[in-house]
Amino acid sequence: MKAELLTIGDELLIGQTTNTNAAWLGRRLSALGVRVGRTVTVSDTRAAIQQALDRAYAEARLVVCTGGLGPTHDDITREVVGAYFDAPLETNEDLLARVRRYYTRRGRDMPDTAPRLAQVPDGFEPLENPVGAAVGLWHEADDGRLIALLPGIPDEMTSIFDASVEPRLEAQPGIGEVHHRTLVTAGIAETQLQERLGDLSDALGPDVHLAYLPSTSGVRLRLSADATETDAQARLDAVEAVLRERAGRFIIGTGDVTLEDVLGDLLRAHNATLAAAESATGGLIGHRLTSVSGSSDYFLGGIVAYANAVKQDVLGVEGAALRAHGAVSEAVAKQMAAGARAVVGATHGISTTGIAGPTGGTEEKPVGTVWVGYADADGARARRFQFVEDRALNKKLFASAALEQARRSLV
Amino acid sequence: MKAELLTIGDELLIGQTTNTNAAWLGRRLSALGVRVGRTVTVSDTRAAIQQALDRAYAEARLVVCTGGLGPTHDDITREVVGAYFDAPLETNEDLLARVRRYYTRRGRDMPDTAPRLAQVPDGFEPLENPVGAAVGLWHEADDGRLIALLPGIPDEMTSIFDASVEPRLEAQPGIGEVHHRTLVTAGIAETQLQERLGDLSDALGPDVHLAYLPSTSGVRLRLSADATETDAQARLDAVEAVLRERAGRFIIGTGDVTLEDVLGDLLRAHNATLAAAESATGGLIGHRLTSVSGSSDYFLGGIVAYANAVKQDVLGVEGAALRAHGAVSEAVAKQMAAGARAVVGATHGISTTGIAGPTGGTEEKPVGTVWVGYADADGARARRFQFVEDRALNKKLFASAALEQARRSLV
Numbered sequence: 001m002k003a004e005l006l007t008i009g010d011e012l013l014i015g016q017t018t019n020t021n022a023a024w025l026g027r028r029l030s031a032l033g034v035r036v037g038r039t040v041t042v043s044d045t046r047a048a049i050q051q052a053l054d055r056a057y058a059e060a061r062l063v064v065c066t067g068g069l070g071p072t073h074d075d076i077t078r079e080v081v082g083a084y085f086d087a088p089l090e091t092n093e094d095l096l097a098r099v100r101r102y103y104t105r106r107g108r109d110m111p112d113t114a115p116r117l118a119q120v121p122d123g124f125e126p127l128e129n130p131v132g133a134a135v136g137l138w139h140e141a142d143d144g145r146l147i148a149l150l151p152g153i154p155d156e157m158t159s160i161f162d163a164s165v166e167p168r169l170e171a172q173p174g175i176g177e178v179h180h181r182t183l184v185t186a187g188i189a190e191t192q193l194q195e196r197l198g199d200l201s202d203a204l205g206p207d208v209h210l211a212y213l214p215s216t217s218g219v220r221l222r223l224s225a226d227a228t229e230t231d232a233q234a235r236l237d238a239v240e241a242v243l244r245e246r247a248g249r250f251i252i253g254t255g256d257v258t259l260e261d262v263l264g265d266l267l268r269a270h271n272a273t274l275a276a277a278e279s280a281t282g283g284l285i286g287h288r289l290t291s292v293s294g295s296s297d298y299f300l301g302g303i304v305a306y307a308n309a310v311k312q313d314v315l316g317v318e319g320a321a322l323r324a325h326g327a328v329s330e331a332v333a334k335q336m337a338a339g340a341r342a343v344v345g346a347t348h349g350i351s352t353t354g355i356a357g358p359t360g361g362t363e364e365k366p367v368g369t370v371w372v373g374y375a376d377a378d379g380a381r382a383r384r385f386q387f388v389e390d391r392a393l394n395k396k397l398f399a400s401a402a403l404e405q406a407r408r409s410l411v
Numbered sequence: 412m413k414a415e416l417l418t419i420g421d422e423l424l425i426g427q428t429t430n431t432n433a434a435w436l437g438r439r440l441s442a443l444g445v446r447v448g449r450t451v452t453v454s455d456t457r458a459a460i461q462q463a464l465d466r467a468y469a470e471a472r473l474v475v476c477t478g479g480l481g482p483t484h485d486d487i488t489r490e491v492v493g494a495y496f497d498a499p500l501e502t503n504e505d506l507l508a509r510v511r512r513y514y515t516r517r518g519r520d521m522p523d524t525a526p527r528l529a530q531v532p533d534g535f536e537p538l539e540n541p542v543g544a545a546v547g548l549w550h551e552a553d554d555g556r557l558i559a560l561l562p563g564i565p566d567e568m569t570s571i572f573d574a575s576v577e578p579r580l581e582a583q584p585g586i587g588e589v590h591h592r593t594l595v596t597a598g599i600a601e602t603q604l605q606e607r608l609g610d611l612s613d614a615l616g617p618d619v620h621l622a623y624l625p626s627t628s629g630v631r632l633r634l635s636a637d638a639t640e641t642d643a644q645a646r647l648d649a650v651e652a653v654l655r656e657r658a659g660r661f662i663i664g665t666g667d668v669t670l671e672d673v674l675g676d677l678l679r680a681h682n683a684t685l686a687a688a689e690s691a692t693g694g695l696i697g698h699r700l701t702s703v704s705g706s707s708d709y710f711l712g713g714i715v716a717y718a719n720a721v722k723q724d725v726l727g728v729e730g731a732a733l734r735a736h737g738a739v740s741e742a743v744a745k746q747m748a749a750g751a752r753a754v755v756g757a758t759h760g761i762s763t764t765g766i767a768g769p770t771g772g773t774e775e776k777p778v779g780t781v782w783v784g785y786a787d788a789d790g791a792r793a794r795r796f797q798f799v800e801d802r803a804l805n806k807k808l809f810a811s812a813a814l815e816q817a818r819r820s821l822v
Contacts (some may be wrong), residue, residue: 013447018431028426037453038454040449151449291693301715302694307707313756344725345720358704367719389541390566
């Protein structure tokens with residue numbers, strides 16, 4: 001089944017609100033095997049909604065529309081959709097009583113505009129809203145085309161979808177199925193990964209699609225297969241095997257797993273604990289590690305050693321090393337990682353010392369240079385990387401390089 | 412000027428990636444007085460891109476298109492757009508040399524597919540990418556219609572927009588007819604702020620619009636006035652005066668300034684230096700402080716004291732305080748802030764100790780509880796806040812509370 005999402009609201013167009021509704025619906029519909037072919041965001045004006053609805057309804061079997069169902073004067077979705085289907089709005093007395101109860105329970109006067117919430121276009125079915133005043137609306141045409149109207153407030157939208165839209169979709173004949181499988185990589189750039197994987201057309205065949213999804217923590221490889229093929233899972237297994245054969249050592253996990261998740265699991269499996277000594281990353285490594293719930297099992301803490309005095313006085317980096325090689329050097333990265341391990345009392349230590357930019361670069365150590373250190377009971381080592389010119393991006397790439405170095409050391 | 416955004420990629424349709432590019436571009440274009448009339452997301456197929464481009468180009472003077480400019484086989488935007496404009500792709504030798512340098516500097520072989528990055532449709536201008544290999548592309552038609560093609564990776568997209576697209580838009584006749592002024596607040600939630608500001612309809616009048624832009628670091632108040640009004644700046648001045656009269660102590664700056672910028676300027680003005688002791692925030696405070704270029708002038712470093720042993724052994728928190736009050740307590744927050752100051756050798760110290768969740772909450776100290784500490788030469792103090800149930804959100808709110816406490820102490 002092919003779907004189109006129509007998300008309505010000026011706040012989305014001017015970026016005051018990020019369109020998380022579209023992402024959430026995309027995930028949920030894909031999981032049901034509904035293929036989202038297009039997502040459109042338009043202003044809450046009659047002409048814009050009508051044109052978008054017309055285009056969506058012409059091309060998709062399912063249209064899911066969010067926004068513009070509230071009680072205020074700029075909530076016009078109900079009216080525009082009603083007019084589009086030649087379906088006059090009628091007040092639903094049960095809904096009106098429900099709207100009254102909604103305000104009474106909250107000890108608030110019912111606004112003059114609230115009775116609009118009880119208006120339903122002829123032929124549409126109201127969908128219960130467990131968390132708000134505005135109901136959803138559902139329409140099945142004789143030709144099998146479907147339309148769902150949902151409020152724009154994320155909690156209300158998701159609640160109505162879960163309770164009422166998903167079951168109605170599951171009951172549709174011929175609901176298509178797409179199986180997705182995602183392999184998560186680290187420590188390799190998109191182009192290097194592509195080169196390593198080489199020509200995959202034979203492996204993929206006509207029915208499996210591969211997408212590269214790069215981010216600052218790594219590239220995810222997403223495989224999609226039409227599940228109406230009886231052997232879709234077997235096909236995905238076969239493609240995954242080829243990917244692992246060619247780039248296995250860069251594949252750190254599957255699905256939504258992150259580098260910090262994988263590193264955490266490895267540390268747990270080794271009964272190991274970790275400390276971080278951060279200069280250029282300023283605390284980002286600790287922040288990422290502690291974004292994982294339960295990370296206190298293995299991450300004890302660290303030292304943000306931004307000033308050289310802190311590197312010396314707290315981490316025990318030798319003044320001679322700083323003078324001889326500079327703060328951004330192999331010797332200092334190693335001593336920082338070993339120092340973090342010793343000061344915090346962890347079995348393992350990692351470190352970063354680099355030049356995030358925009359200032360501080362030299363011919364020999366340009367902006368984007370970082371030394372990443374690693375220390376365990378066997379000693380310390382460090383590796384140099386050269387990244388980009390942007391400060392914010394460098395901090396992210398430095399942190400990923402340090403986490404990935406630790407992961408590889410523990411595999 | 413009317414614009415349409417065209418964001419390309421299956422990962423957006425299936426919700427694997429949230430469309431933050433559309434929100435960012437919406438904000439930036441609005442700030443330039445460009446009205447985004449529609450945002451469309453389509454699959455990375457030739458037919459889908461072509462149809463969307465055709466519709467966008469027919470209705471908008473400016474089309475901004477993101478995604479599909481990388482070197483891989485599913486990056487087809489360059490080809491599809493070239494074909495749409497009957498503009499054959501030609502290899503730009505300067506760009507090719509740049510792509511080669513990009514890989515050489517990183518010590519990597521250039522992938523076979525990389526030369527595609529140097530292909531430019533005839534009549535298009537390449538736009539320098541400061542942070543990645545794929546350039547942007549720009550086209551101005553004889554009839555004044557504009558098209559910008561940008562990579563989908565957010566860091567690259569925003570860098571190219573800042574450096575090359577915005578200046579080209581500002582040079583267009585008839586642009587910039589809206590004046591915006593943004594007041595940045597901290598330490599107050601949107602609803603409280605709304606209540607404090609009260610009814611603003613008289614102050615705003617018909618021609619000034621106020622938008623509340625909440626984020627985890629504070630609420631920004633964006634005023635917009637139609638610049639064709641001769642007294643637009645005077646009108647904005649008058650509204651700003653009213654906002655400052657009613658909520659002045661929460662307004663920390665204007666424009667794009669951040670809480671960490673303001674705190675950094677205050678520390679500089681006081682000749683002060685700062686150290687952070689972070690438990691619940693795990694390093695996020697240090698990461699935010701060091702996101703400001705030049706922060707090494709005042710931020711010396713800190714201790715991420717995730718484990719209680721680190722709080723005791725490194726920061727000198729008393730075991731008795733931990734036993735009597737628990738790690739999330741006023742006494743521990745104060746000792747952490749004082750400890751950070753002493754260990755790092757800074758004039759000022761800040762700290763966080765809290766329960767980010769989802770586990771670890773109790774009746775007395777539910778998830779979302781945080782104590783934020785502050786220490787200077789006069790001693791230490793701490794304040795308790797109660798935030799939300801989401802771990803990621805709590806970490807951000809905890810960090811903002813600590814930074815804001817330090818700012819208020821220095822004003």
